[in-house]
Amino acid sequence: MFVGVDLGSRAIKVAAWQGGRLVDYKVRESGFEPHRQVEEMIQEYDPCTVMATGYGRHLVKEYFAYEVITEIKAHALGIHAVLPEATTVVDIGGQDSKVISLNAKGQVVNFQMNDKCAAGTGRFLEIMAASLAYPLGEFGLAALDSDQEVQINSMCTVFAESEVISMKNRGVPRQHIARAVHASVADCILSMLNRVGYGDTIAFSGGVANNPCIVEMVRRSLDNVRVIVPENPSIIGALGASLHAQSQGRATE
């Protein structure tokens, strides 16, 4: 069996691949000693070849992975497997976001990562949802409900948060503020897309792809581009890693 482990900053994702198909997957919030959690999660697949990716990939390698690949390559492989028509991948993760441009074979030809700032990441959305008292699952839907253009100008989480507070105190309804928060993340993604360039099909991956508002905002801003979301965006990185484990062709039995 080939197991991809994506140890991200917020969650651990595991995908198990055997006989040419995805046989199992798991997603768990990461806590202390994440490698122990990983150990528990993958125990039942033994014997298996583990390929690690994500922020904690080197930690996983220290304990049980055969090799590591970056999230960039993992998401590229994962998306190419489930949505081969994708020319560009947008992965909004907990700690950073990435835009990856692919060639016809699904190989990475260029990529951008947002640097040194939480703006444009899942973390930013989480902080803002909390400050507006929305459960994360409802945050995107609420924002979609708003039809009013208010704007957050700051690209820094700390300043953006104080902007949000001052909007609250001016009595701006919270779904409008929610919309502004989403627009600021979408803008960040769009500007990365413009820098890297994109083809005709953009696929989202990573947990934030489950947020309907971000996807919709990006979709509406681009003409003649298909914006698609795979069935299970959170595990795309883990899936890509498991595929890479297989292509490295290590026999496991």
Place this chain on the structure above:
Amino acid sequence: MKWLFRYGCSEELFLKRFEEEGKIMNAESFEIKACPEMWKDLGMDVERFDKMRLMLGEIYRKTYLTQKNRPVKMAYFDDMVAEIHGGRIKEILAAKAEGHPVIGTFCVYIPEEVVLAAGGVCVGLCGGSQGSIPDAEKILPRNICPMVKSAFGFKAGRICPYFQAVDFVYGETTCDAKKKTWEILDTMVPTYVMEIPQMKKQSDRDMWLSEVKEFKAKVEEVAGKEVTVEELKKAVKVMNGKRRALQRLNTLRHTKPTPISGKDVLLVEQIAFYDEPVRFASQVNELCDDLEQRIAAGEAVPGKDAVRIMVAGVPMALPNWKLHHLVEGAGAVIVNEESCIGTRYYKDLMAEDAQDMETILTDLTKRYMNIDCSCFTPNDERIDQVLKEYRESQADGIIHYSLQFCHTYNVEEIRIREACAREGIPYMFIESDYSPEDVGQIQTRVEAFLEQIRG
């Protein structure tokens, strides 16, 4: 060639130890030498500085001495690091006691030939350490270039023996961060500023020549003597010799597979700014002899198939080894630094045949005018130079490295990126500072870039 060794102690001090040991220092025995008495005499914050010394030693051990298969002749440069706050400072102080001017510099536009001709010593004061940044931020705005902050902090915190030892600092007007910082620095250490033009028209060249003459007058005043034509000619030869040795080193490391790590070459390029030039050149040449043998024997660092990366951009001042450490830690090797602590310092030589002061100074100005710093506009030469070095170094990709808030390099990056796209060169841009907080992100980006190149 002995004439520059008159400061005593130097040669024996350094060379004896290699003969005894005859090999690269091992990680356990390495230590940066302490000279608390001397530091106290220099008016330093000894307690704090000693902690920084230990930290630097630790970083050096981890970054350098754990490398496998290093050229034996790196021993001299390891020792230069061990003596960075001890032996070399002693030499400089001895020179100073004999009346030789000691001049702190920040930029490769400072005509070192003139300083050498007056019997003086140049020491590069660029800062590459996070440790001194809090000292700077007590005074300077936070959002300026970390190189300026780091250097300034070394003076403000009295935690750099070189800064304490100089007669004066020679600054220049290359970028705004620097030129305004000189005004503040001048309240702590005499700081003279040389005007560097921003364009390369004839009127700029004329102005630059008159600045060089003024610089010479200033150095002569401090040295208490006039520079003769003979002395200047000799100094030109010395500097050409030093630059030739570095060129030779760079050409040898361009061999595929390369016989030396990028980290080691970067270290040599960094030491170029504080070592005695004649001794340095001869040690670099010895290292080159060593490398020729390694090439003949097929030695490859880290291995035959390592991805080769060229770095372009802002200088990486000691001890800024962050990017090299990440790239080489990921199994690739750096084969060129298009930077001031790199090729921009040594790619151009100057004519040696002029016989009168005016012609020599004009030749000198010409040589310095070839430096393609991003503070010039237009600066097409640099774009061509980057592409040229890419081909010569047989690299597989380019990483453009700039420091945060360095506007000229950060904007010029756009043109480098476009040129790379045109030529189909794998390219990545990293903007960073000296703090450790973005190491995780940069590591991911570097690894992904290498994956992209490996296909």
